[in-house]
Amino acid sequence: MCGIVGAVAQRNVVPILLEGLRRLEYRGYDSAGLVVINRGLQRVRSIGRVVELSAEVGRQQTHGNLGIAHTRWATHGAPTYDNAHPHVSTDEIAVVHNGIIENHEILRERLKSLGYTFASETDTEVIVHLIHYHYRADRDLVAAVRAATAELHGAYAIGVVCVDAPHQLVAARRGSPLLIGIGIEEHFIASDVSALLPVTQKVIYLEEGDIADIGLLGVKIFDAAGQPVERPVQVSELSADMAELGNYRHFMQKEIHEQPRAIADTLLAAVTTSSVSPGIFGPGAEDILRAVNGVRILACGTSYHAAKVAEYWMESLTGLPCRAEIASEYRYRDSVADPDTLIVTISQSGETRDTIDAMIQAKNLGHKYSLAICNVPESALVRTADLKFLTRAGPEIGVASTKAFTTQLVALFLLTLVLGRLRGKISDQQEKVWLEQLRELPGLVQQALALEPQIAAWAEHFADKHHALFLGRGVHYPIAMEGALKLKEISYIHAEAYPAGELKHGPLALVDKDMPVVAVAPNDILLEKLKSNLQEVRARGGELYVFADLDSHFTPQEGLHLLRLPTNAGPLSPIVHTVPLQILAYHAALCKGTDVDKPRNLAKSVTVE
Incomplete structure (x- = not known):
């Protein structure tokens, strides 16, 4: 959930480290720091944003040809200066770390008994002292990292430097992503390829248990x-400018407006003919x-909502039983496996720990077939699954997912x-009709985007509210x-969603003039039922905000605000x-x-449990 960048070069690596951290800010963090080797360890840390770290680096005139850097999202210990990475041991070795070490308390007590002093509350400090302990034996940094990681229980991606080796960077991973960037007489590490795009597009993805x-x-x-x-060198399809803000105020706004393009790109290989080929899901898919x-379908957060939509589509249109589950819950319940049930996992990053482990759990239970829907071609989830479908959303920087969600829905359809x-x-004939609707989908989304000024006016009514109902x-x-998740993620307004028919079974008690009620009201077979539910809201003084279709028969009235989307899009309406x-x-x-793009307490890629 944090960000790692490292570099070894014949030039000053500090600008590379800082730019890499800046490009990883979307992942969520509360402190930042870096270490370079320059006649010793030079460490600079700060609480808050990378811009503050950059200012402190400038004041200290920090520079060096070897370094590691990190943005931390607090797990073990509060977001304080002492808990910020990198962590060091006896001013000889420094470590940055993503993940969680489950046996850190036992290791901490052992290391204390060996004379090591701890300056932080983090599990990471255990790693650096443990590496130093093993390093003392024969001064071999790679051997020390191998010995130390063999004692760790849990997930880690680490970068390690030592004052004795001014041109050596050691990296290791298990359970958390880490990659190597390939340059010309310079090399890099990062937890996400986006951090390295200004310096290279050639990368090596480390496998479980690798040490580099x-x-x-x-x-x-x-x-x-x-x-x-030997691990293959891959050329990333991403470019440095794809992760730039451009003329938009926030990445989230940019990504909302990129959805017509993202949907069109995701559809490109699938709908150019009169029939969708099973081969789009990989060799042997048919x-x-x-x-x-x-x-x-196993997923978390926004991806789970995509799975819930697919549950309706699958059972209605294929006749197959379909069940969507939260991946973190599936892992820890007794599940009855049917080997012939297809396991579908969904993740924007492909590094969501709960989702990866849920797929592994399903395979261990005897499920024979698996499919990953993901936005990152080289991710762990894609490598684990039998089949795959890659969405073409491009980099998604805002923590609150937007274009990844709609392209996941396209993939599921x-x-x-x-x-x-x-x-x-x-x-x-029916397939041809729906393929034509898919081709029209980017245009329909563009029409929905045109409603932004009216929706922005609605949003002003929410500014002083503490609760909302969807x-x-x-x-x-x-x-x-x-919709409820998006509102609470970035505005911190408490929001809940209910099937409208459930209003009278409890939630109606919450409705009053201070709780806005947002309704999704397409012109489908349930519209009249929904209208009756909304009348129950108006009868209790609730204020309604209704998103209807162009061809639905809604009449604006006092207490009922109405916006019309394009004509109903059939099964693609969601x-x-x-x-x-x-x-x-x-x-x-x-x-x-x-802070729209970096909401408090949240991270973009949840790589720990």
């Missing part, structure tokens, strides 16, 4: 058994998808079409859930109705004055 010995002229990688291995007798065709539940019915109930809810949350956050 990185120098100016080359990289040596050893696997979990300590054997030398045989696997023909064999499955059900679908179970394509999967629904393929499964429906293979099972004979969707005819050639309502939807059928396949749009998960969209209401997503994707279109997502967009105004994102815009509402964004402008409510602007009115509240919160």
Whole structure:
């Protein structure tokens, strides 16, 4: 959940480290720091943003040819100066670390008994002292890292430097992502490729248990058994300018407006013909998808809401039983496995720890088939699954997911079409109709984006509110859930979502003039039922904000604010109705004055439990 950057070069690496940290700010953090080797360890740390660290680096005129840097999201210990990374041992060795060490308390007591003094509350400080303890034996940094990591229980990605080796950077990972950037007589490490785009697009992704010995002229990688291995060099499809803000006020706003392009790019390879090929999910997909007798989708947060939409699509259009589950809950309950049920996992980053471990758990239980839907081609989730579908959202910097969510929905609808065709539940003619609707989808989303000025005016009504209620019915109930999540993530207004029919079973007690009620009201078979539910709100003095379709028969009246989206998009309507809810949350956050792209207490990529 934190950010790591490291570099070894023949030039001053401090600007590289700082720019890398800046590009990782979207992941969420509360402190930052760096260490360089320059006739000893030079460490600079700060509480708060990277800009403050940069200012302190300037004041201290910090420079060096080898260094590691980190942005920390507090887990063990509060966000304080002493808890900020990097951590050092006896001014010889420094470490940055992502992940959680589960046996840190036992190791801490042992190291104290050996004479080590702890300056922080973090689990990371255990790692640096443990490496130093093993380093004293023969002054071999790689061997010391191997010995130390063998004693660690939990997840880690670490970068290590030592004053005795001014051109050696050692990296290791298990359970948390870490990659190596390849340059010309310079090399880098990072927890995310976006940190390295200004200096290289050539990267090596470390595998579980790998340890890398990185120098100016080359990289040596050893696997979990300590054997030398070759890992492939890949060229990232991302470019440095893809992660720039441009003319937008925030990344979230930029990413909301990038959705027509992201959806079109995601559809590009799938809808250029008259039928969706199973091959878009990988080699052997047709045989696997023909064999499955059900679908179970595992995801967290926003991705779980996409899974809930797919639950409706799958059962309605394919006849297959489908169940969406929160990945972190699935891992710890007794589950009855059907080997022929397809396990689908969804993650923007592909590094979500709970989702990866849920897939592994499903495989261990006997599930034979797995599919990953992800936005990052080289991620751990994609490498773990049998089949894959890569969304083409591009880098998503804002912590609150927007374009990743809508492209996940597109991917899930394509999967629904393929499964429906293979099972004979969707005819050639019906598939052609829905493919045409998919091709029209970017234009419909663009029309929804055009409502931003009116939605921004609505958002002003939310600025002084503390609670909000979101309502939807059928396949749009998960969209209401997503709208509520977006509002509370970035504006800190407490928001809950309910199926509208559940109002009278409890939530109606909350409704009054101070609780705005947002309704997703497409022109579908449940519209009249929804109207009756909304009348219950008006009868209790509630203020309604209704997103309807152009062809729905709603009449604006006192206490009922109405905005019309394009004509109903059929089964794709949830994707279109997502967009105004994102815009509402964004402008409510602007009115509240919160940090839109980096909301408090949250991180973009949740790589720990």
